[in-house]
Amino acid sequence: MVERRKSIKVNEALKRVIKYAPQGSIHYIPIHQSYGHFLGDDLVADHPIPPFDRSPYDGFAVRSKDTEAAASTHPQNYEVIAEIGAGSVFTGKVGKMQAVRIMTGAQVPNGCDAVIMFESVKEYEACGKRYIQIKRRLQQGENISFTGEDAKSGEVLAKKGTYISPGIVALLATFGYKQVPTSKKPTVGIIATGSELLELDEEIQPGKIRNSNAYMVQSQVIRAGGEPYYFGQFSDHFTACFEQVKQALDQVDILITTGGVSVGDYDYMQDIYKELGAEILFNKVGMRPGSVTTVAKKTGKLLFGLSGNPSACFVGFELFTRPAIRKFLHAFHPLLKKETAILGADFSKPNPFDRFVRGRLTFHQGKLVATPIGLDKSNVVSSLGAANVFIEFPAGTRGYKQGSEISVILLDDM
């Protein structure tokens, strides 16, 4: 009576997901909406940076050779012949023992090859003219940011698939990207199944729980970079549910169902996949929790059958659905980011399968420390909100001591 399924390893399952996950289209959006998207094309400099020799400070531009004799015991005086604000250009000629007052970011006048900061000079007036006094020799090129020293014209400054952070937004603006090529976010449909589910405003009833997965997964989709669309809780009746899944799939890029994938008698997602003509990539993974996570493909789209158990649902989404969303987004690194950390507490369970334990990553004296959540039953629920990594305990291991080196998968990776 128990359906026998062929279990595959996590890495093999992930390979299949990545192989069949489709990539989305590229479209242009206004720069002020681009933060949090992924670059749909290389970001290329359309001009050198700096675009001209400029002053990094408010100060005075001079010819360095005129300061050769300047010393604290032997100050030199320079006539201030003009002043230029950022954005203005001085087109005159700067002669011997002359200076131009210059603002941060302004173009250094022709002939000048050094800038001295306001704070380092003494200013005075005499005979209706303005002067500064300099007490040291300036180097050629001192306090000048030269044309192209930060970036050349035509240089690729960020590759396609880069996450658009505030720093990337600054680059996009600098190089004139009023419209930004970005990867279209996948629409990710979510369907909850399970006759034990109560809506959020229903009173708790014997045997039933409120439908937390649907809302949790919606926020996981947003964090991963997709746009969730919640279809609601579907019927446990096969025919009705089949029609609902079929129609939902037509409307989205990726479809997630929660529940209905166990080998329990009331779990019929497998039959729905068959009826749909979807090809099942896998329906059992050698891992805990989430072993029943099922992924199928149908006409180029992926269907994720996540467990109805909240922990297993959470893990199944992050391990398999997130990389698919990231591939859709043309992300430079679609896979989960794995790091080494020190285990913050003993973990004594045996691990017949790869085990992914929700944990809290913290930093202690420059080291990564990951502590499993849920060992202390009394705070398992409250600490779930604080989980930011999966701690990975490989199959075939038995118990880890506090201080052991372990692998962690980062959940907040941007």
Place this chain on the structure above:
Amino acid sequence: MVERRKSIKVNEALKRVIKYAPQGSIHYIPIHQSYGHFLGDDLVADHPIPPFDRSPYDGFAVRSKDTEAAASTHPQNYEVIAEIGAGSVFTGKVGKMQAVRIMTGAQVPNGCDAVIMFESVKEYEACGKRYIQIKRRLQQGENISFTGEDAKSGEVLAKKGTYISPGIVALLATFGYKQVPTSKKPTVGIIATGSELLELDEEIQPGKIRNSNAYMVQSQVIRAGGEPYYFGQFSDHFTACFEQVKQALDQVDILITTGGVSVGDYDYMQDIYKELGAEILFNKVGMRPGSVTTVAKKTGKLLFGLSGNPSACFVGFELFTRPAIRKFLHAFHPLLKKETAILGADFSKPNPFDRFVRGRLTFHQGKLVATPIGLDKSNVVSSLGAANVFIEFPAGTRGYKQGSEISVILLDDM
């Protein structure tokens, strides 16, 4: 001619910002919109978790005392008298040597005190009845999640001011928060000043640069948790600009200007603050970059005068504006998160002032490594997009070797 300003230390400046930054109101939003907000009230369990003794697996519920004699050499047989799916409740009586087929999450029937997984039993039929065979003794309470073992009713599971992650969303749903109390996001107005600024679709001109700060700061505001409102580039003409600033301030919770705060002749934000009747909290900070960062307060609102220099603008925002936004949001930890890391490359500059260098934090063999960006001029621009920390070099230090322990401030802290 140079205005003399009194410089204060970064920590003192931050103290003043936090002291005068206002806190916003609390309002209720639908749970599916709550991800990324901050909790406006404590999250309280309205029922215990689990709400009833439940099965964590698909299996069979039995009375453990009936398995006392079971062993691999001496299997025992149990009649399966009923089956219950998740969400259903079995109200009958389970007698001696009887079992109930039970699905994950379902309530354990009265009288049963152990569950054995599907995979561990042999099922068969005989004389029109269904049976299972068990080959080992079960412990009392085996495979049962007991009422309230994860959380008690009335327990605070997340405090007011907690960032709403997908895990918190799951808790909110579990405890029936269809509407979630959240902190109102501050509206943050942004005004760019500076006659050197070109709009993004303008061709590069001598002496001018494109207006990158306005767009960069908009995305920084979003990352910090605020809602940016860009007023555009304002006049360099005092009277016009004053009116514009005054009107903008009325429309937002926090107002940011970029540019116009240096001691340069064309920088008149100080005069605007005076004319507004705003009290200046500070207008010089002993730090690089961003020393001219100015913060003023007016009728309970803060005005941030950030530098027009992109690096200084970026640093000034993160150090001072972000904590103000977080305080507005009632964030549990409004201050910047500081960690220890290993320096990834030599940094040889002297630091007469506290210096905040944009860097890239990476993890190597379980350790935090932070590498300054911009040491190698050839990639300073492209690496700005990848910066995720400030490396802090305290005033009075001179040069740090690769491998030194240093402090870093995390920019992506959620």
